[in-house]
Amino acid sequence: MAPDLKLAIRLQEIDTEIQEVEEEIASLPRHIAAIEKTLESHIRRLEADQAALAANQKERRRLEGDVQMLQQKASRLKDQMMEARTNEQYWAFQKEIEYVENEIRKAEDRILDLMAEAETLERNVKSAEAALKLEKQRVEAEKEDARRRTAADRQRLGELHGERQTVVAAMSPKIYAAYEKIRAKRKGLAVAEVADGHCNACHIALRPQFYQDVKSNQSVMFCESCGRILYYKPPTSCEEELASQPSTAG
Numbered sequence: 001m002a003p004d005l006k007l008a009i010r011l012q013e014i015d016t017e018i019q020e021v022e023e024e025i026a027s028l029p030r031h032i033a034a035i036e037k038t039l040e041s042h043i044r045r046l047e048a049d050q051a052a053l054a055a056n057q058k059e060r061r062r063l064e065g066d067v068q069m070l071q072q073k074a075s076r077l078k079d080q081m082m083e084a085r086t087n088e089q090y091w092a093f094q095k096e097i098e099y100v101e102n103e104i105r106k107a108e109d110r111i112l113d114l115m116a117e118a119e120t121l122e123r124n125v126k127s128a129e130a131a132l133k134l135e136k137q138r139v140e141a142e143k144e145d146a147r148r149r150t151a152a153d154r155q156r157l158g159e160l161h162g163e164r165q166t167v168v169a170a171m172s173p174k175i176y177a178a179y180e181k182i183r184a185k186r187k188g189l190a191v192a193e194v195a196d197g198h199c200n201a202c203h204i205a206l207r208p209q210f211y212q213d214v215k216s217n218q219s220v221m222f223c224e225s226c227g228r229i230l231y232y233k234p235p236t237s238c239e240e241e242l243a244s245q246p247s248t249a250g
Contacts, residue, residue, distance in 0.1 A: 001217040001231075004175045007167050008220065008229050011179060012191035014164045018157065019188060025153045028146045035139050042135045046128035053121040060114045063107045070107070074100045175220055182227055192228040202226035 074097055081093035168176055183190035192201035197211050204225035206214065214221050215232040223230050 002219050003170075004172050005217060005220050005229070005231055007171045008175060008179055008191050009231055011164065011167050011171070011176075012189070012229075014160050014167065015183065015188065015190075018160050018164070021153050021157050021160070025150055025157070028150050032143055032146055035142055039132075039135050039139045042128070042132045046125070046132050049121060049124040049128045053118065053125055056114050056118050056121055060111055060118070063111050063114070067104055067107045067111070070100050070104045074104070178220075178222075179229065182222075182229065186226065186228060190228055192223065192226075192230055194230050194232050199223045199226060199228065199230060201228050 077093050077097045077100065081090060081097065084090040084093055171179075179190045186201070189201060192199050194200065194206065194211065194214050197208070198205050202223060202225050204223070206224070210221075210224065213219075214230045217232055221230050222228065
């Protein structure tokens, strides 16, 4: 294989990996932001459950206080009723006592409802607390993994850039300039393999003689359609070699 062609192939491999590593480095902060957003949703859920439970308890305390005051009022009214001097006063007190006792029953019924609701709310809070604890552990583990991956990626990126400099220094300036020009024009892909008489990048069929020249890998050749540097990877088995040969059947 022509030295510059071999170097161009390796340079393309390096640049492709550099792009992949850089994309992963860039994606990790977004991944962390996404899992932290999920964590925030767990926190908000717990806060909502805690707020609902606190409101329930506050309402129960208010009603319990109301019941106590109403009971005291009913007791005073009963004492006053015993001192009534006329039937009209007696029945007025009786009616007011009935009203107060009815209010007590309504408050006590509401307290019982709140107590039942509180059991569910307390379970929700405990469940949310457990889920938040697990989510925090998961987020921290993923953060640590992201930190390790980022460190490894940055180390690998340094290695790749070092190797790239070595490869570029060994290439002829003309071929390297062509490589960079094509790479800029073709979204990072300057080198393409040929197979079955086609360029694997643009999928355009090559002229038969041109295809045979490319298969020799003895010089740097460019796709007549997309302009990429072409190379041929020989089959690794006899079956593949036979399959790559044009059919001579009449």
